[in-house]
Amino acid sequence: MLTVNWKSVSDAVSERAFSDLAPELAGAHETLAARTGLGAAFTDWLTWPGAYDRAEYDRLKAAAARIRSDSKALVVIGIGGSYLGARAVIEALGSPNYNLKQKDTPDIFFAGNNLSASYLREIIALIGDRDFSVNVISKSGTTTEPAVAFRLLKTLLEDRFGPEGARRRIYATTDKARGALRGLAERERYETFVIPDGIGGRFSVLTPVGLLPIAAAGVDTDALLKGARDAMQRLDARALADNPAWQYAAARTLLYRAGKTVEVLACYEPCFRFVGEWWKQLFGESEGKEQGGLLPVTLDLTADLHSMGQYMQQGLRNLLETVVVFDTPDDLLSVPFDPEDADGLNFLSGMRLFDINRRAFEGTYLAHVDGGVPNVVVHVPKLDAYHLGALLHFFMLSCGLSGTMLGVNPFDQPGVEAYKANMFALLGKPGYEKQGAALRARL
Ligand code: PA5
Secondary structure: OOEEEOHHHHHOOOHHHHHHHHHHHHHHHHHHHOOOOOOHHHEHHHOHHHHOOHHHHHHHHHHHHHHHHHOOEEEEEOOHHHOHHHHHHHHHHHOOOHHHOOOOOOEEEEEOOOOOHHHHHHHHHHHOOOOEEEEEEOOOOOOHHHHHHHHHHHHHHHHHHHHHHHHHHEEEEEOOOOOHHHHHHHHHOOEEEEOOOOEOHHHOOOOHHHHHHHHHOOOOHHHHHHHHHHHHHHOOOOOHHHOHHHHHHHHHHHHHHOOOOEEEEEEOOHHHHHHHHHHHHHHHHHHOOOOOOOEEEEEEOOHHHHOOHHHHHHOOOOEEEEEEEEOOOOOOOEOOOOOOOOOOOHHHOOOEHHHHHHHHHHHHHHHHHHOOOOEEEEEEOOOOHHHHHHHHHHHHHHHHHHHHHHOOOOOOOHHHHHHHHHHHHHHOOOOOHHHHHHHHHOO
16 A cells, blocks of 8 residues: 655654644544535545445446457547546556557557547547547536537548447547436437536546546556545544545645645656646645645656756745656666676666666755755555556545545635636627626737
8 A cells, every 4th residue: 555755854844843733634634524615515525435336346347348349449538537547547557558559458648638639630630530439528518628628529420420320439428317418318329427426527537527538448447446436435434544535645744734735646657647647636726726735846857957957956945846756667668788888877877767767766866855855755556457546546535535624615616717708708609698798908
């Protein structure tokens, strides 16, 4: 199971402060578990890995098997919490180059997460004349980005396979009863999966929102859920020494109170990039409220040491850094011997890249700590489905705890609506006419 090393944080925050925070952590945990806090109606993710609907899950695995057998590509249409979790898991376990690999699972394309015409046209071109399916994921069904992409791809499917063939290739993940997509799915008789009422988008990766595309990509979803379920049990411990989620939530809360305003999440595996994007939404949307909250930022290391390393070492000292480290090598690739030694690297010959990467992490950790950036290190035993499931649950619980201690509602996102109202007004959506003229005058 994962562990948290917060040794370096004690330079900025005393051990005493950690133990003094324990009652507050216990209170926050109890508030979450008893469902009495702000946004409590959206905390079903807390027990989901043990409570999900087994019959729906079996149907989901059958749908994923069908997609794998009848499609060379799957287009996953969704934005924010309706796509980041799936992409995070597929890239972490299947590689950022998943689509380029030789495999017996379909290519996965993510659409509906922007409004770029060239992006969507390119996906359509990359699918070419191959058989494909669509998983449209939207709680409301009216979010502009996925709704526009779905119109286009639905038309493409209907042109290619006819209305009945298209119907069999469209899977809708949406609200169980309400919303535009639910209505459309029922009219058109698409196979549907439910976005649970009590789980918001950014906490939904282990629901059908994430699981259908993840299963279609061939990831072992049983192991992913088992990892989350085991983490759920272990992270229910109500003591700082026993609960890594408490330790992480405590470190970031105390550092925030000590004046840090930016949390940088770093990882030394490039395939982790979209877990970082998922983490950014999780913490940013949960805590960025009432003019407060740590700004979540991500680094891909070692690449970003050559672009952001200078700032990390000597820029504004408002940073804390959280590093996710995988402790087991997944590849034994090592540096070859070169008789010429023109690059002077023979001192590394025979050494595994895993070990060189590890020394890079250790050197960077010490440099950043010496430079005044406290580091919290999350050690994960291995990068596989089981441990990734545990890590996802760990981050969600830590987020619920620290958001509760921050005193905000960690489970709503009222600020996301502001841009939408302006965009609708500028697009001339019926009902928004008055605001449109006023907004245009300001541009
Ligand atoms: O976390 C969230 O709630 C958001 O990111 C939503 O998932 C996102 O806005 C998409 O909304 P919808 O699923 O209604 O299309």
